[in-house]
Amino acid sequence: MHPAKAARLKALQRHAERLQRRIARLDVRSNRYSWLRVAIFATGLTLGLALGLARDWRLGLFSFILALLLFSGVAAQHRRLEAHLSRLRLLSRLLRDQQARLRIDWSAIAPLPPEPAGSESQPDHPFERDLDISGPRSLHRLLNTASTSQGSQRLRSWLLSEDPDLSTILHRQALVAELVPLRLFRHRLQIESRLAGGQSGILRSEQLQARLQQEQPNARLIQSLILMGSLNLATLILLAGQLWLHLPPWWPLSAALSLLIFLLRRRDAGDLFEEAFELQSTCAQLSAIFAYLERRRFPGQPHLQQLCQPFSASQLSPARALRHLSLLLSLASFGQNLLLTLLLHLCCPWEFLIALRLNAWKARLARQMPRWLETWFELEALCSLATFADLNPDYHWPEFIVPDPSDPATSDQRPSLLYEGQGLGHPLLPPDSKVVNDLALRQGSAIAIITGSNMAGKSTFLRTVGINLVLANAGAPVNAQRLRLTPLRLFACMRINDALTEGASYFYAEVRRLRALLDAIERPAAAPLLFLIDEIFRGTNNRERRIGSRAYLQALAAAAPRCAGLLATHDLDLTQLADTIPGISNYHFREEIHNGAMTFDYRLRPGPCPTTNALTIMRLFGLPVPESESSDTLPSPKSDQERARKQAPQQSEET
Structure with missing residues (x-):
C-alpha cells in the first residue's frame, strides 16, 4: 500500500476509535437519563397521591404537575442527546465505510441506494458492462457516497457519459478539488442527506414538485371563502343576539346552512389531508439540510460559492419557506378528524383559508424547488468524487492536452490524439x-x-x-x-x-x-x-x-x-x-x-x-x-x- 494511503487509513482508524469511545460515554449518559425519567415520574406520582390522600388534593395535584414539568425538561434533554447520538452513530458508520472503500472490502462498503425504475444497466452501452461501471462490485458503488437515489444516479450518469466535454470536465475537476479538504462539510452533508432520504434512500422529489405545481383554482376558493365567511359571521351575530338581545334562536339555521355549503363545496379546497400527509414528512426532511446549505459559506472556493448560490443568494429563504409550508400542512392535517373539522367551520372557513395560503406558498416554492434540489443532488455526486480523491492521496488529476488559446496558429485546431x-x-x-x-x-x-x-x-x-x-x-x-x-x-x-x-x-x-x-x-x-x-x-x-x-x-x-x-x-x-x-x-x-x-x-x-x-x-x-x-x-x-x-x-x- 502506498505510504500516503496507509497514513490516511490509520487516521481514519484513530478517528473511528475516538468516536466509538465518545459514543460509549454518551450511551451511558442516555441510560442514566432513561432511569432518571422513570424515577421522576414514579416519585411525582407517588408523592402526589400521598399528599392528595393524606393532606390536600390541591397540594398533591401541584406536586404531580411540578414533577411532570421536571419530567418534560429531562425528556427534552434526553431527546436532544439521542438526536446527537444518532448523528454520531451515522458518522461512525461513514468512517467504517470509508475504511472499507480504501481497502476495497466489498463486504463492508455501503450498498447503493435503490435505483428508480428505468435505470437498469444498458446492454448496448459502449462500456458500462465491459468495465464494471454499474453493479454490486462496480466503480459506481466504490465511488458513491450519495445517500439519495437522485444523487447516486447523477454520479452514475457522469461515469456513463459517452461524449466528453472538456469545459464540463475541467469545471467539475475544480469543484471536486475545492471539496477535497472540506471533510467536515462532506460528512455533515452526507449525514443530513441520509436523514432526509430516510431508510429507503429515496426522496420523492418528483412527487414533491408535482404537488407544488398542482393548484386549486383561486377564483373558486375565494368564492367559497366569501360565502362561508359570510355565513360564519351571520351565525356569530345571531348567537350574540340571542345571548344578549334575547332574539329568537336563528343561529342554528345559519350554522347548519354553513356546514351544508362546506360539505358541498369542500372539493374546491382539494384533498388537503392527503396532500398534507404526502408533503409534510418530505418538507421536514428537506428543511434541515436546506438550512445547513443556506448557512454554509465557502470563502476562498469560488466554484462552490457559485454552485450554492441558489441557497445563499435566493430572496426566498429555503429553510424558512419549507418550515412555513410544513406549518400550513400541519394545520391542514386537522381535516383527518371530521368532527373537529365541522366544529372549526362553525367559526371560520378553515380549509378554504388554508388552501388559499397553500396555493400561494406552493406557487413560490414551485419556482425555486427545482434549483434547490438540483444543487443538492449535484453536491452529493461531487462529494462522492471528492471523498474518492481524499481516500486515495496517491491518485493524481489527469492532464488534458488542449490547444493554446494565445497561439493563433493552434487555437482552432484539435490536438493530436x-x-x-x-x-x-x-x-x-x-x-x-x-x-x-x-x-x-x-x-x-x-x-x-x-x-x-x-x-x-x-x-x-x-x-x-x-x-x-x-x-x-x-x-x-x-x-x-x-x-x-x-x-x-x-x-x-x-x-x-x-x-x-x-x-x-x-x-x-x-x-x-x-x-x-x-x-x-x-x-x-x-x-x-x-x-x-x-x-x-x-x-x-x-x-x-x-x-x-x-x-x-x-x-x-x-x-x-x-x-x-x-x-x-x-x-x-x-x-x-x-x-x-x-x-x-x-x-x-x-x-x-x-x-x-x-x-x-x-x-x-x-x-x-x-x-x-x-x-x-x-x-x-x-x-x-x-x-x-x-x-x-x-x-x-x-x-x-x-x-x-x-x-x-x-x-x-x-x-
Whole structure:
C-alpha cells in the first residue's frame, strides 16, 4: 500500500476509535437519563397521591404537575442527546465505510441506494458492462457516497457519459478539488442527506414538485371563502343576539346552512389531508439540510460559492419557506378528524383559508424547488468524487492536452490524439496486490496488440486503461502517477453475451458489437475514440477468425487519427501486422514456472509474447495432456525485437 494511503487509513482508524469511545460515554449518559425519567415520574406520582390522600388534593395535584414539568425538561434533554447520538452513530458508520472503500472490502462498503425504475444497466452501452461501471462490485458503488437515489444516479450518469466535454470536465475537476479538504462539510452533508432520504434512500422529489405545481383554482376558493365567511359571521351575530338581545334562536339555521355549503363545496379546497400527509414528512426532511446549505459559506472556493448560490443568494429563504409550508400542512392535517373539522367551520372557513395560503406558498416554492434540489443532488455526486480523491492521496488529476488559446496558429485546431499513462493501476483492485504499468498511445503509434499467457493480466490491463479514462471524463482523479490525454470517447468489446431471447449467437452478438464500434469511430464532429477489444472473433473457427481479425485491424489502423486502442489476443499471428501496418505496436504479459508452480508478475513488456501456458495449466489441473507436448517458448521475430528495444516503456512498479 502506498505510504500516503496507509497514513490516511490509520487516521481514519484513530478517528473511528475516538468516536466509538465518545459514543460509549454518551450511551451511558442516555441510560442514566432513561432511569432518571422513570424515577421522576414514579416519585411525582407517588408523592402526589400521598399528599392528595393524606393532606390536600390541591397540594398533591401541584406536586404531580411540578414533577411532570421536571419530567418534560429531562425528556427534552434526553431527546436532544439521542438526536446527537444518532448523528454520531451515522458518522461512525461513514468512517467504517470509508475504511472499507480504501481497502476495497466489498463486504463492508455501503450498498447503493435503490435505483428508480428505468435505470437498469444498458446492454448496448459502449462500456458500462465491459468495465464494471454499474453493479454490486462496480466503480459506481466504490465511488458513491450519495445517500439519495437522485444523487447516486447523477454520479452514475457522469461515469456513463459517452461524449466528453472538456469545459464540463475541467469545471467539475475544480469543484471536486475545492471539496477535497472540506471533510467536515462532506460528512455533515452526507449525514443530513441520509436523514432526509430516510431508510429507503429515496426522496420523492418528483412527487414533491408535482404537488407544488398542482393548484386549486383561486377564483373558486375565494368564492367559497366569501360565502362561508359570510355565513360564519351571520351565525356569530345571531348567537350574540340571542345571548344578549334575547332574539329568537336563528343561529342554528345559519350554522347548519354553513356546514351544508362546506360539505358541498369542500372539493374546491382539494384533498388537503392527503396532500398534507404526502408533503409534510418530505418538507421536514428537506428543511434541515436546506438550512445547513443556506448557512454554509465557502470563502476562498469560488466554484462552490457559485454552485450554492441558489441557497445563499435566493430572496426566498429555503429553510424558512419549507418550515412555513410544513406549518400550513400541519394545520391542514386537522381535516383527518371530521368532527373537529365541522366544529372549526362553525367559526371560520378553515380549509378554504388554508388552501388559499397553500396555493400561494406552493406557487413560490414551485419556482425555486427545482434549483434547490438540483444543487443538492449535484453536491452529493461531487462529494462522492471528492471523498474518492481524499481516500486515495496517491491518485493524481489527469492532464488534458488542449490547444493554446494565445497561439493563433493552434487555437482552432484539435490536438493530436494522446493517451499517455505512467503507473496505471486498476482502482477496483485491493491496493496491497495491485501492480501498475505504463502505456503510451499517440498518433503514429495508436494501436497496441497485447498478447500473453492465460491469466497473465491482459483483460485486467485493458480494463485499467478504460476505467481510468472513465474517471478522467467524470472529473475525478485517476489511479496513475501521471495521465496525459486528449478528450477521448470510449468503446469496449470485452463482455459479449449471447442474446438468447433474440435467438442470437455469441458470434452474431460480437459482430454486431464490432460494427457498432466502427460506426462510433465514423461519427462526425465527435472526439477521437479509444477502443478496447478482448479476444476478437472468438466465436468462430481459427481460419475465419484470423482473416476477419486482420481485416478489422487494418480498418482500425486506417481510421487513425480518429481512434486509438488496445486489442488483447492469444492469436500470435496477429502480432505480425506490426511489420506491415504503420501505427501498430506489440506488447505482452508473461508467466514464470518454478518447480511446477506458475507465477505472474503482471508487468507489461514490449514485443509479442514469447511463451504460452495453456498445456501447462491443463496439466496442473489434472487434464489429460500428452507427455510429449508442452507449452512452447516462441521466438520473437527480429523486427519485433528491434521494435521492442525502441519502444520499451519505463518498467512499472507495484503500488
